[in-house]
Amino acid sequence: MTSSDNIIYRAGVDYESRPMVVICACNLPDPAVVDYDTILRIVLAQLEQFVENDYTVVMFSGGALYRPGWKWLFTAYRSLNRNHKKNLKALYIVHPSTWPRLILGTMNSIISPKFGAKVHYIDTLSQLATVVPLNQINIPAAVYKHNLKFEDTITLPEDQQDHANRVFGAPLDRLMGPNGELGLPPFIRDCIQNLIENGLYVEGLFRRSPSSAMLKQVRAAYDRGNPVDLSEYDIHISAVLLKLFLRELPEPLFPMSVFERMKRKKDEEHNRSNKTNEDDSGEKSITVIEFIKTEIISQLSQNSLILAMEVFKLLRMVADRHESNKMTPFNLAVVMTPNIVRHQDVMQEIEMSAVSGQDKDSLLLNGSALLTLGTVVRIMIENYEAIF
16 A cells, blocks of 8 residues: 555445445654645545545544644544535444544534534444444554454454355365366465565564464454455564464365375385395485475375465575575474374374485485475475476
8 A cells, every 4th residue: 555545545335335435543644744734635535536425434543653633633624525524424433542532522512413423433343343344444453453452352243254255274175266276365375475575584484473462363354354464564474374374274285195105105115225135226216306296296186286386486485585584494394394284193293294404315215314294395495496
């Protein structure tokens, strides 16, 4: 969003199909830097797009660092023409402090009691969800943070609890189509784009944890179907959300058959290492890259392959900047592997998630070194182009 677009913008429609206009006090700039008369002209120009018909305004008051004075608000009120006031059907002020209640109450009682009847004070986002469709509004990060002062979880009314928008724990077939025809889920595109644009040089990316409370808010917003601007949040939220998405897939990115193939290969290598006869010495070696391409990548579904290509491409970009972000392929494999593998036997899962630092050229599968899935992830990051 531009500096003006994040102060006032169009959302969806309310329950009576009237367009909703959102005003965000949290995005008002420092009045010492920006002329508020200019902001007023921008707000009025935006409202002109809607005033010929009925419309609804949602004003987020909480989280504001700067507040306009009485004089400016009085001027703004007087600048509203007849259509502005007549066609406005409801003004919802979310997280109202004493300041907006006092000013609006005074102005409404003196100037227009009729207008005052259209003003509704909303204490929480859960309460807002009862009067407008919450999932159609791009709610600023500062508003989510302010809302945490009043409630830990946003609760939707029963008739709005449509799990069709759910992202986390949803099967890839629903999100991407049976054969990937829908492409990457928008959530994944958002995360990857934000990480590429804002996170590649951030130290500890994918390793550090963000605020748990804000992580929960953003995750719930995606599951509700809310539009989300990830650039407003700590970059580590995007990284952790991506890990959570992978971890909670009903079918893991690397299916159980991968475990079985690696276990079978491990047994073969164990048996081969015990042989001493000359007949075995002539068997052809297979490189790790060949094994990954033929025995692991081939086991991925079309959707999993599309997702894996994008995720590992991102991880390669992060690893290429490890001198700045301190996230080498080894470090990335350590933090990512537990989120993309799963086994019914927890001990086996832990064992196969281990990461070896041994160079791939010395990891011949008919030699003494045995691969784990953690090591495979590391090698896939290091050799993205060769594998994909």
